[in-house]
Amino acid sequence: MNIIIALAVGFSSGALYALIGVGLTLMSVLTRVINFSLVAVGVFGAYLSIRTSPLIAGASLDVQTVITVVVAVLVAALISGILGWIEATWLSEATTTARSAVTVASLLMLISLSFILFGSQPQPLRPLLIGPAFLIGDVAVTKVGVAMLVAALVVGILTWIVVNRTPLGIRLRAVSDRQTAAELLGVNVKGLQVGVWMVVGGVMGLCASIIGNTAAADATSMITLVIPGTAAALVGAFKNIPLTIVGGLVVGALQGALTAFPSTTQLRDWIPILVIVLFLLWNQRKEVWDVAR
Amino acid sequence: MSLKVTDVVVRRGVGPVISGVSLEVHQGSITTIVGPNGAGKTSLLESLSGIIPIASGGLEIDGQEISTLSRRQRSLLGLKHVEQGRMIFPSLTVRENLTLTARSKADFDEAMSLFPELEKRIDSPTVLLSGGEQQMVVLARTFAARPRYIMIDEMSLGLAPVVFLRLVPVIQGIAQSGVGVLLVEQFAHLALRAATDALVVTSGKVSYHGPAQELLADEALLRNAYLGQ
Numbered sequence: 448m449n450i451i452i453a454l455a456v457g458f459s460s461g462a463l464y465a466l467i468g469v470g471l472t473l474m475s476v477l478t479r480v481i482n483f484s485l486v487a488v489g490v491f492g493a494y495l496s497i498r499t500s501p502l503i504a505g506a507s508l509d510v511q512t513v514i515t516v517v518v519a520v521l522v523a524a525l526i527s528g529i530l531g532w533i534e535a536t537w538l539s540e541a542t543t544t545a546r547s548a549v550t551v552a553s554l555l556m557l558i559s560l561s562f563i564l565f566g567s568q569p570q571p572l573r574p575l576l577i578g579p580a581f582l583i584g585d586v587a588v589t590k591v592g593v594a595m596l597v598a599a600l601v602v603g604i605l606t607w608i609v610v611n612r613t614p615l616g617i618r619l620r621a622v623s624d625r626q627t628a629a630e631l632l633g634v635n636v637k638g639l640q641v642g643v644w645m646v647v648g649g650v651m652g653l654c655a656s657i658i659g660n661t662a663a664a665d666a667t668s669m670i671t672l673v674i675p676g677t678a679a680a681l682v683g684a685f686k687n688i689p690l691t692i693v694g695g696l697v698v699g700a701l702q703g704a705l706t707a708f709p710s711t712t713q714l715r716d717w718i719p720i721l722v723i724v725l726f727l728l729w730n731q732r733k734e735v736w737d738v739a740r
Numbered sequence: 741m742s743l744k745v746t747d748v749v750v751r752r753g754v755g756p757v758i759s760g761v762s763l764e765v766h767q768g769s770i771t772t773i774v775g776p777n778g779a780g781k782t783s784l785l786e787s788l789s790g791i792i793p794i795a796s797g798g799l800e801i802d803g804q805e806i807s808t809l810s811r812r813q814r815s816l817l818g819l820k821h822v823e824q825g826r827m828i829f830p831s832l833t834v835r836e837n838l839t840l841t842a843r844s845k846a847d848f849d850e851a852m853s854l855f856p857e858l859e860k861r862i863d864s865p866t867v868l869l870s871g872g873e874q875q876m877v878v879l880a881r882t883f884a885a886r887p888r889y890i891m892i893d894e895m896s897l898g899l900a901p902v903v904f905l906r907l908v909p910v911i912q913g914i915a916q917s918g919v920g921v922l923l924v925e926q927f928a929h930l931a932l933r934a935a936t937d938a939l940v941v942t943s944g945k946v947s948y949h950g951p952a953q954e955l956l957a958d959e960a961l962l963r964n965a966y967l968g969q
Contacts, residue, residue: 614839617832617836617839618840620829620832620836621832621840624830624832625828625829627791628829629840630811630812631811631815631820631823632815632820632841632881632882632885633812633815633816633841633885634840636812
């Protein structure tokens with residue numbers, strides 16, 4: 448029974464990793480960047496939204512909640528859009544490695560700004576989803592876990608529809624294939640890329656608003672969720688969204704399974720790193736020694 | 741109505757790769773640029789479309805100075821650049837490649853009519869097409885965008901001569917429809933035969949500028965121009 452409970456706990460975390468992985472995959476495919484600041488942007492948006500509380504104190508609790516979430520989404524989208532604009536303006540011809548390295552700098556900047564503005568304590572985010580969504584026997588599956596999985600699936604399906612069935616999707620794929628060639632044909636590359644940054648940033652703002660009050664909601668704990676998110680995205684090779692979702696759930700399930708036994712609980716944080724290392728080794732299995740060196 | 745290049749200088753790294761090149765492409769005409777490998781022909785086209793900056797000199801499209809505009813803005817003004825190496829969008833089908841640039845169904849149909857052989861591959865990803873078919877997609881896609889001027893870089897690169905011979909009449913047809921064509925080509929004789937004006941570029945400088953037929957008719961003149969004499 449313990450292992451089933453542990454897997455259910457793992458499901459909630461895994462669904463969150465899946466959503467983050469989907470965001471990372473989208474950005475990798477559409478804007479050629481592994482965005483390590485992805486979760487930080489969402490957390491920053493969610494934390495800043497708390498500052499609106501004194502301004503809307505007169506409204507009902509439901510209205511306050513909605514306004515706070517909307518502000519979180521908008522702020523996260525705006526910050527993400529600014530970062531995307533910087534990348535698209537000054538790093539449009541840079542390699543994926545260089546573009547991704549810049550997001551590490553953005554991540555560090557957001558972490559330090561977060562400490563300055565909010566300190567190191569968890570912030571009082573409004574609870575959006577509380578309690579179990581349903582029970583499997585005695586095991587409760589949380590609303591947050593279900594919401595994260597639904598969000599990952601919805602984002603994945605909507606992305607598939609937009610990319611494969613709309614004129615906007617044709618432009619996005621052209622930019623993803625050959626940015627310069629698309630620009631020479633008059634496609635608004637910068638606008639599209641900033642748009643992708645804003646949408647994914649907004650989704651992360653929503654995500655942070657939902658999970659912010661459910662666990663250890665200090666900035667660092669939430670921001671480091673990008674590591675298991677990256678592990679999930681790696682399972683999908685930063686290309687395949689369904690595999691990314693599966694990867695997130697598997698990472699969560701493995702972590703949950705480890706918590707079933709007191710002697711292995713401490714190892715749960717190793718799982719994402721282990722998945723990342725295994726994936727990188729697997730990915731290089733056909734490399735010739737001198738080439739890989 | 742012309743694409744006018746005046747004393748353009750282009751630098752890559754420490755030194756100039758193009759020095760003081762001037763030319764004018766009129767709508768409805770074909771101007772061919774030939775020259776040995778490494779002469780700077782591709783750099784010149786890349787500077788005109790905005791891929792690399794122009795260090796000095798002027799670039800006008802129908803009287804409007806565009807040398808400071810972005811590559812997208814230049815494209816929206818009607819200057820299209822077909823890069824060398826068949827720059828298809830691999831994940832897009834033939835239909836999607838044309839849909840990307842065509843503003844209307846009429847534009848789409850007219851572009852498709854240039855290459856009826858693409859009809860049977862219209863829903864195939866372009867990555868699966870042959871080299872010749874991919875070049876056809878690139879040309880059709882560019883024509884669907886209703887350009888005023890097209891710059892085509894080494895269209896024959898990697899293609900069998902017979903495929904290139906299939907493409908040349910299409911380029912002439914595009915020019916006859918009122919588009920100004922600037923053609924950079926390694927098959928000098930074939931390209932000159934299709935052109936009205938010609939430039940020979942060697943070591944980043946123009947060594948000949950005049951009627952294409954005159955250059956074609958005088959083998960010694962062509963050879964001397966290639967040698968920069």
